[in-house]
Amino acid sequence: MKFELNGHEVYVSTGGRDHQQGQPFLVLIHGAGASHLLWSQQSRSFAYTGYNVVAVDLPGHNLSGGEPLTSVEEQAAWVLSVMDHLGASKATIVGHSLGGLICLQMAHQAPDRIEKAVFVATAARVPVGDPLLSNASDQEQLAKDMMTSWGLGPDAHHFDNTVPGFSHVGVGLRTMDRNPEGAVAADLNACNNFTSGPENAANITCPTMCVFGGKDKMTPLKFGLKLAELLPNNTLYVLPDSGHTIPGERPHELNALLREFLKA
Amino acid sequence: MSEFYDLETLALHAGHVPDKKGGSRAVPIHQTTSYMFEDSRHAAALYNMEEGGHLYTRISNPTVAVLEQRVAAMEGGVAATACASGMAALHLVTTMLASAGDHIVSTAQLYGANINLLKNTMPRFGVETSFVHGRDLDGLKAAIQDNTKFLFCELIGNPGLDVLDIDAVVKIADEAGIPVVMDATFCTPYLFKPFDHGVSVITHSLTKWMGGHGVAIGGAVVDGGNFNWGASDKFPTLTSAHYALDGINFWEEFGPTALTQRIRAEGMYNFGPSLSPTNAFHLLQGIETLPMRMEKHISNARAMVEFLKNHEQVSWVKHPELEDHPDHDVAKRILPNGAGSMIGFGVKGGRQAGAAFIESVEVASHLANVGDAKTLVIHPASTTHSHISAEDMKAGGLSEDMIRLSVGLESIDDLKKDFNQALKKASRVAS
Numbered sequence: 001m002k003f004e005l006n007g008h009e010v011y012v013s014t015g016g017r018d019h020q021q022g023q024p025f026l027v028l029i030h031g032a033g034a035s036h037l038l039w040s041q042q043s044r045s046f047a048y049t050g051y052n053v054v055a056v057d058l059p060g061h062n063l064s065g066g067e068p069l070t071s072v073e074e075q076a077a078w079v080l081s082v083m084d085h086l087g088a089s090k091a092t093i094v095g096h097s098l099g100g101l102i103c104l105q106m107a108h109q110a111p112d113r114i115e116k117a118v119f120v121a122t123a124a125r126v127p128v129g130d131p132l133l134s135n136a137s138d139q140e141q142l143a144k145d146m147m148t149s150w151g152l153g154p155d156a157h158h159f160d161n162t163v164p165g166f167s168h169v170g171v172g173l174r175t176m177d178r179n180p181e182g183a184v185a186a187d188l189n190a191c192n193n194f195t196s197g198p199e200n201a202a203n204i205t206c207p208t209m210c211v212f213g214g215k216d217k218m219t220p221l222k223f224g225l226k227l228a229e230l231l232p233n234n235t236l237y238v239l240p241d242s243g244h245t246i247p248g249e250r251p252h253e254l255n256a257l258l259r260e261f262l263k264a
Numbered sequence: 265m266s267e268f269y270d271l272e273t274l275a276l277h278a279g280h281v282p283d284k285k286g287g288s289r290a291v292p293i294h295q296t297t298s299y300m301f302e303d304s305r306h307a308a309a310l311y312n313m314e315e316g317g318h319l320y321t322r323i324s325n326p327t328v329a330v331l332e333q334r335v336a337a338m339e340g341g342v343a344a345t346a347c348a349s350g351m352a353a354l355h356l357v358t359t360m361l362a363s364a365g366d367h368i369v370s371t372a373q374l375y376g377a378n379i380n381l382l383k384n385t386m387p388r389f390g391v392e393t394s395f396v397h398g399r400d401l402d403g404l405k406a407a408i409q410d411n412t413k414f415l416f417c418e419l420i421g422n423p424g425l426d427v428l429d430i431d432a433v434v435k436i437a438d439e440a441g442i443p444v445v446m447d448a449t450f451c452t453p454y455l456f457k458p459f460d461h462g463v464s465v466i467t468h469s470l471t472k473w474m475g476g477h478g479v480a481i482g483g484a485v486v487d488g489g490n491f492n493w494g495a496s497d498k499f500p501t502l503t504s505a506h507y508a509l510d511g512i513n514f515w516e517e518f519g520p521t522a523l524t525q526r527i528r529a530e531g532m533y534n535f536g537p538s539l540s541p542t543n544a545f546h547l548l549q550g551i552e553t554l555p556m557r558m559e560k561h562i563s564n565a566r567a568m569v570e571f572l573k574n575h576e577q578v579s580w581v582k583h584p585e586l587e588d589h590p591d592h593d594v595a596k597r598i599l600p601n602g603a604g605s606m607i608g609f610g611v612k613g614g615r616q617a618g619a620a621f622i623e624s625v626e627v628a629s630h631l632a633n634v635g636d637a638k639t640l641v642i643h644p645a646s647t648t649h650s651h652i653s654a655e656d657m658k659a660g661g662l663s664e665d666m667i668r669l670s671v672g673l674e675s676i677d678d679l680k681k682d683f684n685q686a687l688k689k690a691s692r693v694a695s
Contacts, residue, residue, distance in 0.1 A: 016512050037519045044314040044517070049305070062519065063494075149267050157269065159278040163316030163343075164324035165332030165524065169268060170342035174489035174520035251315060 005085055011063035012036065012082065013055040015047025024115070025088040028055040029079060031097030032187035033147055033176045035062035038096060041251035056082060062178045068186035072194040076105035080113065092262060094118040096247060097219060098187055101126060101194050108200040118258065119210045121244045123223035124197035124230055128188045136185040143184055148172040150217040153243025162251055172245065201230040208234045209261045211254055213242030235261065271338055271453060272555045279333030293545045294326040313509060313529060323532050327541040331548050335484050338453040339466055342489030343524040345532065346482060346544060350449055350469025351377050352537035353483035357445055357465055360501055360526050362413045364390025369407045371398035371428060373421025376652050378447060398428045401436065408440045413498065415442055420450040420604050423644050423668045427584045427591035430598060434462035441498065443491040454558035455601050464491040465523065470547045472635025476557050480546035482539050485527060489520030502526055557637065557673060562602035564679065565671040571680050572609050577687040582608035606634060610665040611690050618643055618665055620693040624686035627678055639672035639679055
């Protein structure tokens with residue numbers, strides 16, 4: 001679905017199905033350097049099982065125009081304005097990595113708009129170290145290689161895949177290539193500079209779920225567990241063999257957990 | 265720093281993680297037509313491309329998927345679709361990207377069946393192809409029309425062994441907003457990585473060097489995921505509503521894997537050029553040793569080039585690594601690991617002497633394949649290219665006296681002895 005917001009074209013995937021009156025909204029927010037393509041194993045699946053899916057391309061990512069936003073606060077406000085445009089007064093929000101930080105900020109900015117929140121492969125603070133941060137500005141391709149390499153678990157590096165014939169490595173790299181130059185650096189800086197996560201997490205009142213990968217090299221499990229401890233009304237799941245890219249690496253497990261959480 | 269596995273490791277491991285239930289280290293052969301659905305919702309989800317999985321072996325199969333994932337990994341693509349043969353692969357790409365009224369530009373130095381498909385079969389369905397010599401860069405550029413959907417080529421032409429200046433060809437296609445599709449059978453990812461040079465789609469006959477053992481026919485389409493199908497309205501099969509799946513837009517929904525998803529949803533579904541699971545298993549066994557085999561193919565080929573070049577009964581030798589080859593400089597630049605294990609040569613005494621040579625070899629085998637672990641010889645003018653007109657043969661770099669040699673992995677001394685005795689017998693016919 002394409003529409004204009006603040007003078008720029010916005011793309012959100014509805015999972016191939018038009019939104020239906022009265023159905024609950026499910027907002028899927030991608031991580032740094034990614035796009036709605038991260039959720040290709042979730043968006044159609046939930047769109048055809050009773051949800052109004054909104055898998056966003058953040059500004060300056062993939063099919064959405066404009067410049068990439070440079071702070072989590074701006075990104076959270078933007079997703080809320082997308083919800084306004086689509087008539088979604090409330091939604092369950094699901095964020096992966098940077099998307100998880102955006103969820104923390106959305107829940108802080110507009111707690112009444114959040115039905116439930118799901119944190120996938122993320123933490124309350126996601127500091128980004130050198131050399132990744134400096135490479136993102138100076139040598140973007142190297143930064144993409146590093147993120148793809150660290151972003152995948154051992155099975156994905158062995159090219160195991162639930163989608164026949166697909167390569168997590170290839171899809172990861174080429175998905176990042178779909179974004180205009182500068183998106184990776186903007187996203188990583190937004191991650192690095194966002195410090196309100198722990199406070200926001202502690203004040204979330206809605207039900208939350210965390211799904212983390214036991215072999216996550218980008219946001220190691222120990223940081224995720226700290227977030228899970230902070231969230232007052234949380235259910236925690238750890239997928240022991242998954243790397244960081246849980247939506248692609250472990251779609252069946254993630255979808256089953258999501259479905260159960262949404263129904264509860 | 266980033267850490268991806270090297271080609272040698274991928275050739276052995278990519279696509280397969282031993283399952284915890286059976287623990288089989290080798291890739292199991294899933295010799296089944298169909299797969300149990302968990303429930304009716306799961307069945308609907310698979311048909312509707314909501315999630316990955318297998319529903320019917322015409323569309324996908326777990327053993328075939330390992331092969332696909334291995335080839336995708338070795339080529340550095342986003343995905344691969346295995347199919348019944350290399351010809352099925354070209355047919356899939358052609359029919360997914362071009363429709364009646366569309367046009368293709370192709371280099372002329374191609375395998376005979378590739379020429380036949382594009383020149384004689386596709387025009388019956390309204391898709392025309394302009395053939396241009398691969399060295400004629402201006403001609404390639406001029407041949408591109410508004411309705412041209414892709415530029416097709418082989419890096420090492422079969423059987424003329426012309427080597428394409430692929431970087432220049434990709435630049436021409438880029439400027440025209442069309443993808444380059446390459447049949448990479450003759451180079452394999454050991455010699456050349458097409459996606460690193462801007463090629464967007466690879467077709468493979470896995471029957472040849474990739475399999476290497478000559479026991480299974482198979483092919484693959486590898487999707488580079490590096491082409492922006494949405495940059496123009498040239499590719500409606502990928503960027504507008506599909507006839508099924510609720511009018512899915514493959515480009516918007518799947519981005520870099522749009523072509524593969526269309527191949528799976530329409531090509532495999534409607535045409536059914538599926539690879540058998542057992543053939544996929546055989547091809548995987550071959551691929552495991554590709555890097556080591558290619559190393560030996562190349563060293564044996566180099567030794568045979570020297571041997572033939574200095575043999576009194578040989579009138580000419582053609583190989584891209586020879587300085588007198590017209591594409592020697594291009595080959596040196598883009599094929600540093602070797603310019604392939606195919607050699608063309610002429611036997612003094614013309615057609616009859618050539619026939620006598622072929623009938624006299626005892627280690628080499630006279631047959632239609634190439635890229636086998638065993639050394640193979642054939643006379644293209646009377647066999648593989650016999651359906652091609654004299655004019656097209658000339659354009660493809662063929663001559664009547666040419667012997668096509670696919671150098672295998674035998675002892676180089678035994679090969680030289682065999683060729684020596686066969687050339688001696690040929691000389692008696694010639695005299």
